[in-house]
Amino acid sequence: MSRRPRLRSVRTKLALVFFAIISAAFGLLYFIATPQLESKLEQRQLDDIRSSAQDVRPRLKALIGADLREKELNERVRAIGEATDARVTLWGVDKNRLFYPQSDSRTEKEAPVNDSLAHSAIESKRPRTEIAPLGGKEMAQVAQPFFAPRHGRPIAVVLYSRDLNDVAEAVDLVRNRVLVATGVALALAMAGAFLVAQALARRVRRLEVAANEVAHGRFIDPLPVDSKDELGQLTRTFNQMQAQLQQVDVARKEFIATASHELRTPIFSLAGFVELLQDEELDEDTRREFLDTMSEQVARLQKLSVDLLDLSRLDAGSVELHAEPVDLSELARSVVNEFTPALADHETDLEIRLPNHGPEALCDPVRVAQIMRILLDNALRHTPTGTHVTVGAARRNGAAGLTVTDTGPGLPDYSETKVFERFYTGDAGRGAGLGLAIARELAERMHGRLRVSSAAPGTAFTLELPTDGNGA
Numbered sequence: 237m238s239r240r241p242r243l244r245s246v247r248t249k250l251a252l253v254f255f256a257i258i259s260a261a262f263g264l265l266y267f268i269a270t271p272q273l274e275s276k277l278e279q280r281q282l283d284d285i286r287s288s289a290q291d292v293r294p295r296l297k298a299l300i301g302a303d304l305r306e307k308e309l310n311e312r313v314r315a316i317g318e319a320t321d322a323r324v325t326l327w328g329v330d331k332n333r334l335f336y337p338q339s340d341s342r343t344e345k346e347a348p349v350n351d352s353l354a355h356s357a358i359e360s361k362r363p364r365t366e367i368a369p370l371g372g373k374e375m376a377q378v379a380q381p382f383f384a385p386r387h388g389r390p391i392a393v394v395l396y397s398r399d400l401n402d403v404a405e406a407v408d409l410v411r412n413r414v415l416v417a418t419g420v421a422l423a424l425a426m427a428g429a430f431l432v433a434q435a436l437a438r439r440v441r442r443l444e445v446a447a448n449e450v451a452h453g454r455f456i457d458p459l460p461v462d463s464k465d466e467l468g469q470l471t472r473t474f475n476q477m478q479a480q481l482q483q484v485d486v487a488r489k490e491f492i493a494t495a496s497h498e499l500r501t502p503i504f505s506l507a508g509f510v511e512l513l514q515d516e517e518l519d520e521d522t523r524r525e526f527l528d529t530m531s532e533q534v535a536r537l538q539k540l541s542v543d544l545l546d547l548s549r550l551d552a553g554s555v556e557l558h559a560e561p562v563d564l565s566e567l568a569r570s571v572v573n574e575f576t577p578a579l580a581d582h583e584t585d586l587e588i589r590l591p592n593h594g595p596e597a598l599c600d601p602v603r604v605a606q607i608m609r610i611l612l613d614n615a616l617r618h619t620p621t622g623t624h625v626t627v628g629a630a631r632r633n634g635a636a637g638l639t640v641t642d643t644g645p646g647l648p649d650y651s652e653t654k655v656f657e658r659f660y661t662g663d664a665g666r667g668a669g670l671g672l673a674i675a676r677e678l679a680e681r682m683h684g685r686l687r688v689s690s691a692a693p694g695t696a697f698t699l700e701l702p703t704d705g706n707g708a
């Protein structure tokens with residue numbers, strides 16, 4: 237059961253990938269973007285106070301120099317506080333550079349002082365800014381120093397401070413939204429991953445079940461192709477593969493059925509004769525006649541088994557062909573010689589149209605001789621006694637050709653391609669119908685072709701062979 241863990245792992249992988257992407261996005265927003273946003277907002281507050289402080293500086297300068305009563309001073313400072321939208325505290329500086337409160341724009345409680353910021357502003361003689369806790373709260377602060385016009389002694393420091401609560405609230409809101417959005421995205425992504433993996437798993441499983449069926453030799457209806465994606469393409473290819481396998485399977489079964497039928501006929505016939513021969517009262521002539529018929533059947537069986545073996549070797553690709561330059565005329569003559577008794581039996585006057593030498597072909601001489609024998613055998617077997625047969629060889633269109641022509645009755649109608657099929661016989665009873673199937677297969681293995689032209693009266697078979705290694 238390796239199936240389940242594999243499918244589950246697709247789901248896990250998808251979920252992990254989604255989880256990683258969303259977590260990375262979350263980390264980026266939460267830990268990098270939000271703090272940046274916070275510091276930018278704080279900086280903006282600080283810049284705002286500083287520029288407001290710059291604007292109100294003349295008003296303060298007038299205050300610090302003037303001899304005002306406390307109430308009026310406080311009112312003016314409060315007005316400046318409103319104008320700058322910050323708490324404004326005015327600190328006097330004594331000779332020892334210690335600060336003492338002079339006025340505050342707010343009255344609720346005594347303003348704390350940021351000593352270091354105030355000192356640094358005095359030292360540098362310019363406004364200084366800082367974001368730091370003041371009175372227990374995070375504050376944007378600006379310290380603005382004032383100096384006596386004549387001797388330049390520091391006389392006052394004005395501290396502007398603004399609560400950063402709004403900024404913190406806004407940033408917290410963003411943070412919360414990011415968290416909620418991440419949660420929702422994670423839930424959606426997980427559900428999506430689960431559904432996608434589920435759908436993929438279902439389709440893969442359907443293919444797997446189908447492949448298993450085919451593997452056990454049970455062909456099924458073509459699977460429905462319901463999408464144009466890669467799995468749809470795979471399903472289409474699977475259907476094609478199944479159709480081809482089915483064809484091969486049918487052809488194989490037909491071949492076995494026909495071959496066993498062809499083998500059974502002579503064996504039954506032999507068994508019958510053996511039984512008859514056991515009859516002791518049989519006269520010598522009949523016995524001889526029976527033995528002759530039996531020997532014919534044995535010859536038929538022998539030829540059939542050799543042909544079947546040849547075919548199965550060709551199918552298995554175990555026929556070894558050794559291509560070498562072969563003089564076709566020479567080879568044709570030697571095969572024709574083998575046929576002298578058969579030609580005489582058939583009362584055929586064979587015409588030989590062969591040049592003294594050549595044409596030369598690149599082929600296996602043993603297999604070319606086998607094809608020649610098949611063609612000559614047909615020319616004698618499927619024609620009436622006395623039919624004229626011609627064997628010729630010539631070079632044509634860059635190929636070397638061997639031709640066996642007869643003036644017999646020609647092929648049965650519409651059988652020019654059928655004669656090359658296995659077990660096809662036009663005149664039942666004479667042969668098993670394997671000769672031409674073997675001949676064509678051998679010709680093709682040698683990169684050649686076997687062609688037939690049936691122009692009544694007569695039939696011509698031409699074997700074309702390559703003259704070099706590139707095929708005819």
Ligand SMILES: Nc1ncnc2c1ncn2[C@@H]1O[C@H](COP(=O)(O)OP(=O)(O)OP(=O)(O)O)[C@@H](O)[C@H]1O
Binds near residue numbers: 615646647663667670
């Ligand atoms: N020269 C020919 N003239 C007429 N018909 C032919 C000729 N050669 C082949 N045929 C036809 O083609 C059929 C197939 O030939 P093939 O050689 O494949 O089989 P076969 O001769 O019947 O049997 P096998 O060769 O296996 O003993 C023959 O049965 C015959 O009908």
Ligand SMILES: [Mg+2]
Binds near residue numbers: 672
């Ligand atoms: Mg034949």
